[in-house]
Amino acid sequence: MFRTARQRITFSDIMVWVIGLSIAVVVVWGTISTLQSGKYSAESWFDLVIKGLALGGVYALIAMGYTLVYGILRMINFAHSEVFMSGPFTAVFLAQALNESGFLNRQPLLSILAIAVVSMLVSMTIAILVERVAYRPLRNAPRLVPLITAIGASFFLQYTFRGFYGSGFEAYPTIETLNGSWVFGGVQLFKTQAVVIISAFLMMFLLYAIVMWSKLGKAMRAVSEDKEAAALMGIDVDKIIVFTFALGGAAAGAGGVLYILQFPVVHFYMGFIPGLKAFTAAVLGGIGNVPGAFLGSMVLGLLESVGPNLFLDGLGIPTASQLKDAIAFIILVFILIFRPSGILGERLTKSKA
Amino acid sequence: MLKQKFAALSLVLVASLLFAACGGGTPAYGGAPAYECTDALGCVEIGPDDPIHIAYALVVSGPNETLGIDSRNGIEIAIADTGGEILGHAVQFDGEDTGCSAEGGQAAGTRLAADPTIVAVIGTSCSSEARVAVPLFADAGFVVVSPSNTAPDLTEPGNANSYPGYMRTAHNDEVQGAVAAEFAYNVLGVRSAATIHDGSLYAEKLQEVFAESFAALGGTVTTQEAVDPNQTDMSSVLTSIAAGSPELIYFPIFMPAGGFLIRQARTTPGLEATELMGADGLFSPDVMEGGGAEIEGFMVSSPLVQGAEYDAFVASYEETFGTTPISIFHAHAYDAYMLIKAAIEAAAIVQNDGTIFIPRQALRDAMYATSNFSGLTGNLSCTPTGDCADPYIAVYEYHAGEYPPEVIWQP
Known part of the structure; x- marks a missing residue:
């Protein structure tokens, strides 16, 4: 967007700016009229913001898988939604067994940890398998080829899990410790959401630390910059790629546990929408960029949660909440018009820029 | 070599088709059919x-x-x-x-x-x-x-x-919607209600009939909202319903969206005590699973045999x-x-x-x-x-851990 005066401004540039400005006008106008109408109490807004952050936390953990793989292989792993689904859809059987034996509510912390471990392990295994079977043989093929196998792998996984666990859905039992809420001066904070937000922050920090400060993380970043040079420096590129998929898969499995704490129903098709949203969040924040994925996810979660009531209610649009996805994606367009490589920018090195 | 294989294969195929045709044919072709079909649709x-x-x-x-x-x-x-x-x-x-x-x-x-x-x-x-x-x-x-x-x-x-x-x-559903509205107004005694549909022909019409009948009885319909059948996060729709503070939410939809609405309604400020009611689409053991502990007190209208x-x-x-x-x-x-x-x-x-x-x-x-x-x-x-x-439509109430739900009212 930073052009010198000598560069010509084309017609499509003007169109894009007009679209961007009209989105901005509608958003500002809608927000002002909603706030003036006073339809929603401060308590409602607080509730929506918290729910948005909790949703964003889940998106962030899924988005890590997209962003890490993109950073290394420059490809979008469209099977990642199924990697996300596989963990919680498998761990539900453990949760049900723990509930039946009564262990779940006697040792809630241990139970949640066990569920999380199972979920992360399953998602990690699936991610590694997908890499081994669907991507590695095509490492040197043209870029579009692994994209198609990714879609194929996605369908294959969906229907495999449908075959394994059935086409109906399974519900997670209620964990009694997490029921209820704390009240601070009129606003209510539900325990589940607090747990989700705090865990999401912690896990994102852990992932960031692994990528930035561990030896493997350093090797990952080296492979991301230049595969050949990294191989010449004695880095086993295949191993690093497997590690990347494993890390992304484990993050998705952990995200799955946070997801089921909020929406405790799982089925074979559950990965599709969150996967799509997380991918969007990764692009929004700047794909290939770890803090960007986190920021993008939080922004997307908030937009989805607060957006319909804040932007559209004041304009008198009926059933605004059904348009929440449309709002989220329009804001995505808006941001990408002004920052084409995402909020924090795609992490480009000299060789790729 | 390959050509020969193809020829052999097609021979086998043709033969099997012939066999199938002979085996499946109706014997009526033998004699003259005694009945001449004159029906407009055959x-x-x-x-x-x-x-x-x-x-x-x-x-x-x-x-x-x-x-x-x-x-x-x-x-x-x-x-x-x-x-x-x-x-x-x-x-x-x-x-x-x-x-x-x-x-x-x-x-x-x-x-x-x-x-x-x-x-x-x-x-x-x-x-x-x-x-x-x-x-x-x-x-x-x-x-x-x-x-x-x-x-x-x-x-x-x-x-x-x-x-x-x-x-x-x-x-x-002209019948079911009217019965549900009558139950809500006369038996539960609620005077304001909100409805949610999921864009399906069934849900959209049923909530419409309910809303019309409820208004005709003298009740107020605060808002008529819609969700997506695959939606999991209901917070924005529930918040906008809560702004009208209805005494009842009527959502004649299906699973799994119905389960998410039941669960999340209880954690939305302003809806902690609102009555929740669905229809026959939510009469299923899956509702028990999907709704969890919050299922207690959830009502559905359904036929009674x-x-x-x-x-x-x-x-x-x-x-x-x-x-x-x-x-x-x-x-x-x-x-x-x-x-x-x-x-x-x-x-x-x-x-x-x-x-x-x-x-x-x-x-x-x-x-x-x-x-x-x-x-x-x-x-x-x-x-x-x-x-x-x-x-013959009755109203049922769910209790945690009990299926089928209990009949609480019949006309």
């Missing part, structure tokens, strides 16, 4: 040893599978109760999954409509499927009897969604399938089969050698002529547009 000819083919188009997989499986169980009991035969011919019963969506209805409808041996179809489960599948069945000349479509459009005279040959043994014959039916259901009925439209499906059987017996032309001809238009006419037919669900009489039900 006839189904069934040889002395051939079965009568009746198909189902029900949702038997996915989140709403109990609805369709329950109906299919009802039909299987009806077939068993009648000795598996109609007019001395065995009944061939199979079908397609419709997935409770327009896409599923389209796929199942296309496959079934291509099979000319089918005499009648029992289905569909959900009204959205009917909207796309029924026109296909109508073109194919089938008789279609739905055990659980309730959207008013499907049998409304002159409506684009109303097709010839379509009938239902389920109630019309009673009587000694029904008790006998439930006993044989339990004996055959090892469970009490899992949803609500099993008796309606049983009646649907019985209606079809009676109509085939009335319309079919039986030849001396055992061959029967079923004229399709005459079969439809026989179905529409049904009057005072004694079924499990009551005395059935069909209107010219296909409403055959004898509706």
